[in-house]
Structure formats: structure tokens, C-alpha cells
Amino acid sequence: MTELYAWGAIGLIILASTAGDVLLAYSMKRVGDVGELWRERGTLTVLGRVLATPTFALGITAMAIAFYSLLFGLSWGNLSLVVPASTSLTFVANAVAARIFLHERVSRRRWIAALLVGAGVILMAL
Amino acid sequence: MTIQKYLVLAGITVFATAGDALLARGMKELGGVSLQHLSGLLLAILNPSVAGGILLLIAFFACYVSALSWADLTYVLPATSSGYVFVALTAHFAFHEVISPTRWLGITLITAGVGFVAAGPSLTPVPHIESRSAVSNEVKS
Numbered sequence A: 001m002t003e004l005y006a007w008g009a010i011g012l013i014i015l016a017s018t019a020g021d022v023l024l025a026y027s028m029k030r031v032g033d034v035g036e037l038w039r040e041r042g043t044l045t046v047l048g049r050v051l052a053t054p055t056f057a058l059g060i061t062a063m064a065i066a067f068y069s070l071l072f073g074l075s076w077g078n079l080s081l082v083v084p085a086s087t088s089l090t091f092v093a094n095a096v097a098a099r100i101f102l103h104e105r106v107s108r109r110r111w112i113a114a115l116l117v118g119a120g121v122i123l124m125a126l
Numbered sequence B: 001m002t003i004q005k006y007l008v009l010a011g012i013t014v015f016a017t018a019g020d021a022l023l024a025r026g027m028k029e030l031g032g033v034s035l036q037h038l039s040g041l042l043l044a045i046l047n048p049s050v051a052g053g054i055l056l057l058i059a060f061f062a063c064y065v066s067a068l069s070w071a072d073l074t075y076v077l078p079a080t081s082s083g084y085v086f087v088a089l090t091a092h093f094a095f096h097e098v099i100s101p102t103r104w105l106g107i108t109l110i111t112a113g114v115g116f117v118a119a120g121p122s123l124t125p126v127p128h129i130e131s132r133s134a135v136s137n138e139v140k141s
Helices: A002-031 A034-041 A043-051 A054-076 A079-101 A108-125 B003-030 B039-046 B048-068 B073-079 B083-093 B101-118
Strands: none
Touching: A002 A034, A002 A043, A002 A054, A002 A079, A002 B048, A002 B073, A034 A043, A034 B048, A043 A054, A054 A079, A054 B003, A054 B039, A079 A108, A079 B003, A079 B073, A079 B083, A079 B101, A108 B073, A108 B101, B003 B039, B003 B048, B003 B073, B003 B083, B039 B048, B048 B073, B073 B101, B083 B101
């Protein structure tokens, strides 16, 4: 039963953090290279621009849901199962989501990496 | 890719791994959190290990969004996931969690995937979203 809870938490982490990652990546691409922005305009401009991006707050909300799911998961399952299983399946989900929503060029190199990670996750769950 | 950018990527890995490990230690100290006692989850922040873990995860987050401003999501995630190996080693040596040979093989495959992606370009060359700061988003790999 505890294991079922742990996997439920893992599922929730994947959904929430994929949504969060895509929203954050979208927001930060709109803000632009923060390193250059920081050198040219300073910290306040960087913070202002980031916080003024509405999708950033949405991304944070999704991340918060993922974070509390992680706390639940860690109290029920082993660190070496919950963390790698959820984060690397998130990685596969992110490759798909980044291609669809962010129009990133997911090359063959990146797809092979996604499959390797997916296979690795299945092995870890056995 | 400059040295500073590689340092930001390294920061993502180190802070995330150390943060997760501290969180895990804190939550193990507190025991199982049940759905009937949700307040236990909010009070978990008072545990020093949980608090320390959260601070480290804030540092991770700063590095992470910074990296997302100049690299693809599908580059940042795999390029920084050597943390899986660190998590497994931490779990094994610090918390004495047993890791079976099958799991070790899984960790190896994941690591191979990471290496595969990290060698590629960090940013999709087509400027699909207009950047407000008009930074030249060329492939710098």
C-alpha cells in the first residue's frame, strides 16, 4: 500500500513538474539571457522582468505542487526510487512537451538520450 | 558556452542533489506523513534538515531559471542529471539504502543518456520566441 502511495506521488510529481518546467522555460526565454541583462541593467531589472512575466508565477505554482508531492513521496518511499524515477520520467515527458509547446529542436541525439533514460528508469523500478 | 555558464550548470546538479538528500533525511526523521494530518507537512519546515534542504533548493532554482534563459529545456535537464548518480551514491553511503545490481544498471543507462545530450548544441538556433532584451541567441556550443 505504501508503495502504491509512493508511485501515486511520483505520477503527480511528473505531471506538475513537466508543466512547471515548460512554463518556466517559456518565461525565461521571453526575459532573455539573465547573465547579460544583469551585467547591463543590474539585479533589480532582472528580478523585475522575471516577476513581471505572468507565466513565471504559474510555473512556480506547478513547481510547488511537485515539491509537496516530493515531500509525500520521500516519506513513503526510498530516496533512491522516488527521486530518480520521478525526475527522469519527467525528463522524457519534458522532451515531448518542449517539442510541442516550446518548439525546441529535439534532435536524434536528444531522443536517444530520452530512451536511454526511460530504459534506465524501468530497470530502477524492477 | 562560457565557463560561467558551465558553473551555473554544475550549481544546478550540486545544489539539487544536496538539497534532496537533506530533505530526505529530514522527512525520515519526521516519519510518514498521512493524509489525515496535513498540518504535519507544513510543520516539516521547522525541522533543521528540511529547512536546510529548502535553502539549497532555492539556490538550485536560481541557477536553474538562469540556465533556462540561455539554453533549451531539453539541454538543461539532461546536461545536469548526473545528479542521479550522486543521489544513488548518497542514498547508499549516507542512508545505507540497498541498491540492487538492476538499479545500478538503470543508473548507468541514465548516465549514458546524459553524456549523449550534453555533447550536442545547447540552444535551438531558430529564434522562435522574440527575446525582449534582443540578445543574439546563436548556438554557442
